[in-house]
Amino acid sequence: xxxxxxxxxxxxxxxxxxxxxxxxxxxxxxxxxxxxxxxxxxxxxxxxxxxxxxxxxxxxxxxxxxxxxxxxxxxxxxxxxxxxxxxxxxxxxxxxxxxxxxxxxxxxxxxxxxxxxxxxxxxxxxxxxxxxxxxxxxxxxxxxxxxxxxxxxxxxxxxxxxxxxxxxxxx
Numbered sequence: 001x002x003x004x005x006x007x008x009x010x011x012x013x014x015x016x017x018x019x020x021x022x023x024x025x026x027x028x029x030x031x032x033x034x035x036x037x038x039x040x041x042x043x044x045x046x047x048x049x050x051x052x053x054x055x056x057x058x059x060x061x062x063x064x065x066x067x068x069x070x071x072x073x074x075x076x077x078x079x080x081x082x083x084x085x086x087x088x089x090x091x092x093x094x095x096x097x098x099x100x101x102x103x104x105x106x107x108x109x110x111x112x113x114x115x116x117x118x119x120x121x122x123x124x125x126x127x128x129x130x131x132x133x134x135x136x137x138x139x140x141x142x143x144x145x146x147x148x149x150x151x152x153x154x155x156x157x158x159x160x161x162x163x164x165x166x167x168x169x170x171x
Contacts, residue, residue, distance in 0.1 A: 001025065001082045001168060002061040005073075007139055008086030009131035010124055011093035011100070015111045017086065017161060018065035025063070025170045030056045031111040032066035039115025046071055065111060069139045077147030084153045085139075086161070093128045 004027070006018045015031070022029035035052040036044050044052075053072040057064065057079055064080075067073045077083070101120035108117050127135070143150070155161050 002027070003057070003080045004062070004082045004084060005064045005067065005076050005080045006084045006086065007067040009088060009090065009093045009135070010128040011096035012086040012088040013096075013161065014086060015065050017084065017155075017165075018063045019111075020165055021084075021168065022063045024165060024168060025061075027061045027063050028059070030062050030064045032064065032068050032072065033111060033116075034113045036068060036071070037113045037116050039113070041116050041119075050075060067139050067142075069135065069142050073139065073142045074146040077143065077150060080147060080150050082153065083143065083147065083150050084155065084164070087154055087156050090129055090132060093131070094125060097125060097128055 002025075004018075004021060006014045006021070008014050018029050018031070021027065030053075032053065035056060036049050038044060049068075050072055053068075053075050056062070057076055064076050067076075098120075101118060105118055105120070108114070112118065143152070153164060155164055
């Protein structure tokens with residue numbers, strides 16, 4: 001495993017798993033949120049975002065945090081050797097979003113772009129609630145279309161994630 005994509009609902013633990021994989025395997029972590037969002041939570045235009053993603057995954061090894069299906073998932077899947085899907089209950093994802101929003105309000109994090117502090121967002125909560133019905137099928141369709149041969153690891157529980165982390169080895 002040298003080119004890994006970690007996907008899942010908002011609040012599922014993608015960023016933590018991506019960071020832990022990067023540390024354990026000695027790989028750079030590419031946070032797609034950092035590449036997409038401009039200061040003040042303004043979205044990037046698709047061509048410039050795709051260019052930044054292509055540049056970020058141009059190396060031989062990386063961990064990508066997120067999918068951005070419909071915008072860049074095809075680029076990352078074309079180069080990936082492993083796709084990790086975190087499949088958490090939506091109530092848990094919602095709880096984590098609320099907790100993160102409350103504890104980190106107006107703070108910046110390394111996985112957030114400059115000028116985009118943590119904040120509570122009803123749109124994010126709605127997207128997380130609808131993820132299984134709306135986003136997950138799109139991600140799966142793109143996986144089949146652009147990366148059907150990429151091995152998939154599905155993780156549902158904390159112990160699944162911990163076991164997966166314990167099973168991977170750096171080179």
